[in-house]
Amino acid sequence: MITLKEVAKKINGKLIGDKSIIISSVDDIFLASKESISFAFLPKYKKAIAESKASAFIVISKEDLKGQPGIVVDNPYLSMIEVLDMFDQRPVPNYQISENSVIHSSVEKKENLHLGPFSVINEDVTIGNNVYIGSGVKIGAGSEIGDDCILYDNVVLYDHITIGGNSIVHSGTVIGSDGFGYHTNDSFHHKIPHIKNVIIGENVEIGASCTIDRGSVQDTLVGNYCKLDNQVHLAHNVKIGEGCLIAGGVFVGGSTTIEDFVTVAGKSDVGPHLTIGKKAVIAARSCVLKSLPASNIYAGNPARPIKEKQERDALYTRFQILEKKLKKNGI
Structure with missing residues (x-):
């Protein structure tokens, strides 16, 4: 079993809340359940913290947690990589040469x-x-x-x-x-x-x-x-x-x-x-x-x-609007 304290130590983050919380998986914040840890450093996911079933969250500011347990980090993407590595359960290859090769x-x-x-x-x-x-x-x-x-x-x-x-x-x-x-x-x-x-x-x-x-x-x-x-x-x-x-x-x-x-x-x-x-x-x-x-x-x-493309697109849009007005006025 891995605790929230161990995760925080691994990613060199600041632990907020109960350090003994058990973390058994990493999940999307909308699909998380008990013992999940989720990433919530983007605006879309910050808003979802309150309703998520995850046990803890990785954020870039203590205020984002709104009283929930979690870990505050400086570089969320590097932290994501390390956390995903911690919970990677894919089989490790057995080095052998097949007799059918x-x-x-x-x-x-x-x-x-x-x-x-x-x-x-x-x-x-x-x-x-x-x-x-x-x-x-x-x-x-x-x-x-x-x-x-x-x-x-x-x-x-x-x-x-x-x-x-x-x-x-x-x-x-x-x-x-x-x-x-x-x-x-x-x-x-x-x-x-x-x-x-x-x-x-x-x-x-x-x-x-x-x-x-x-x-x-x-x-x-x-x-x-x-x-x-x-x-x-x-x-x-x-x-x-x-x-x-x-x-x-x-x-x-x-x-x-x-x-x-x-x-x-x-x-x-x-x-x-x-x-x-x-x-x-x-x-x-x-x-x-x-x-x-x-x-x-x-x-x-x-x-x-x-920038040039955006200016051209804006000019084209203005011409479309002008064309519609002219047609509406019978011109």
Whole structure:
């Protein structure tokens, strides 16, 4: 059993109320029950404290608790991460090699290798220590997997793919397929060979069902500490800098460079042969058709600085209102 006092100590927070309260789970504030702890640092959840059945709350101000027990913290999101880790009951993988898997004789089996059923590792693959490879995974010849990596079920790595240490690739992702490159001549589509590779940096997480194409004239690159959501597509020769966040459903066209610490929100499209400057933010459902300078927020189709977009939207709305008035007056 874990007490509220132990939780407070773990996250270095200020305990308010009964320190002996038992906490057995972490739950949404609207679904919580006795022995639950809930996060209530956003306005929507602060208002729900009074009616919630949770036993305790994590907040950023003592006043938010309104007499309820809880923990006051300075950084609520880091505290959330630590608390969720405390109550993570997902099974810890057993490191073993399934008798129904296939490993080429040239592959060295390092310490703590897990290989699930029906997975295949081809010749000259290099695998680091403490690597977990799920079921139905295919790793092509000459690929390199760094230490402490996780490749979940049904991941496919084509030949000569590099995955940096401490990286995670979720189920159904395909890395290293040919890019979409053709030259049409006399009504015939000539395929452009994709002879380069894909290099994934360290501490990268790639969501489920992503596709990352190999390069034609240069490697496709994903920098250290990048996080890709589910169903992201990176075309051939793309270069993603360090620390980028790319949300679900984003497509990035071939030979585009996204510099360090760029955020691309969900279902946005970035065209080919562009550069997105450092620390730029692309709002959801944007369509980027030209290169964008660093350290600005962009939105719309085509994507433009968000202040400019808002001004255009406001002007369009005023014209709509004026048009309705004119029609109403028979003009």
